Amino acid sequence: MITPSIHREMILPRIVVLATSNPGKVREITAILGDLSIRIKTLRDFSDFPHVVEDGKTLEENAVKKAREIYLQTGIPTLADDSGLEVFALAMRPGVFSARYAGEKVSYEDNNRKLLGELKSVSIEKRGAQFRCAAALVGDDFEEVSAGICRGTITTELRGTGGFGYDPLFVPEGFDQTFAELPIDVKNRMSHRARAFLRMKTILRDRLRIPS
């Protein structure tokens, strides 16, 4: 005979909090995890959540910190994403500082303009870059991290209106369009975030005992 607790595990989707205030990330991550039997809550579902200071030296440290602090507030297994753009000609900058490259409280446009300015005299062959994403999952007795990278080049002008952040400047390897010009399902198949969260799917299934 099936016991009530086992029965509940089999039929109720697990709830997971996605600890990001970036709507672009929410759209992408919910699509990437779409076939997993979980219910995703975002920070908007909670009236009061702490602002997490991102003072880690690496994307991994920041991702774990964001997930850990929200998990401690909610008691619900929490996912977080910390990502950045690493430009080879700029010694991997802006990297962990991608969100505040042009300063505190700046717009995506400000960051993109700054990047174009810094690369003004760099030829197209030397404009190689990569997006890197660290995904973290924190729960009762575990902290897990998975990472993903997507290589490409930085254009000389802004192109496209989709996506967010540096997407109008980033052409992924094997394509001619920027992430902001490509359909979102194409980005979601091969981006840094797709790669990190595809690995995270296996971890989620294992840690939260989600049936395949």
Ligand code: ITT
């Ligand atoms: P949360 O911390 O609330 O998740 P955030 O926007 O502050 O949101 P990050 O600290 O991870 O996120 O900052 C990463 C920055 O890198 C982000 O603001 C973008 O400018 C850029 N970025 C990250 N992923 C990107 C992507 O897929 N496309 C374009 N730019 C991206």
